[in-house]
């Protein structure tokens with residue numbers, strides 16, 4: 001049984017993420033509509049939001065120290081927030097501002113933060129070998145920090161997935177691989193691209209534990225991640241966790257999602273993991289209706305402050321364009 005504190009903290013993190021993603025969804029569209037113009041408005045470029053995938057972030061990251069290494073994907077906000085990234089500097093980076101984590105050069109898919117040992121990339125599957133490298137470094141330094149790699153089920157068909165699992169297993173490294181199976185890689189359904197139903201079964205090929213979380217439940221994720229992180233910290237090697245999660249929004253903002261049926265969209269809304277979890281906490285008396293409302297209001301205020309910080313921040317000077325980049 002999870003402590004009330006952990007249950008409430010997971011709810012808090014999930015609400016923060018949801019408000020962040022939904023607010024950013026609105027702001028992103030400023031200046032881009034009615035004719036979608038990807039370069040216009042305060043947030044230029046693509047935008048991949050993770051509403052619906054909050055249980056994965058909240059359930060895993062509550063076990064981590066900021067000194068643990070985390071790698072994520074082109075859909076990184078939920079993980080970055082749950083791992084403790086500064087929301088204002090993160091938002092400023094998304095807006096391309098000089099006060100951003102990468103002085104506005106990376107944007108939303110390239111959030112790099114030494115303070116929380118966090119990195120992500122627009123290159124699918126990039127984070128897996130990077131996490132193995134982090135874990136190898138921790139081992140050589142005699143530290144008990146762990147590395148966690150989050151990736152989509154589409155990425156699990158890349159060679160880097162297999163290479164990473166093999167080396168992590170062979171060298172007995174403290175890596176937790178977390179597959180966020182949201183059933184879609186852009187518009188490609190999983191069953192059209194993957195030979196087996198559950199990527200967690202692939203762990204057996206490398207002699208490591210494979211754990212399947214069949215629904216988008218933060219408590220189940222928290223429990224599985226607890227074991228995997230403890231195992232990694234104790235020097236007992238890697239684990240692969242697969243969570244069947246839900247991408248409530250499009251692959252990117254502006255995606256018309258013509259590949260999804262109306263029925264699927266309705267089912268997704270009805271089984272929204274955050275709403276179900278909140279109702280469960282209220283039914284159990286762990287949270288009151290008022291208390292839940294306050295969490296949403298506080299989260300909105302935190303996000304609004306981050307948006308305001310990003311809007312007010314200056315763009316980098318043109319002379320800085322070639323600083324800190326490969327040229």
Ligand SMILES: Cc1ncc(C[n+]2csc(CCOP(=O)(O)OP(=O)(O)O)c2C)c(N)n1
Nearest residue numbers: 075122123124152153154155182184185186
């Ligand atoms: C190496 C590489 N190949 C292809 C792409 C184009 N691409 C961007 S996202 C994506 C789908 C990724 O699907 P998945 O790993 O399931 O993550 P999700 O988008 O569902 O979070 C693809 C193919 C890319 N960015 N990098």
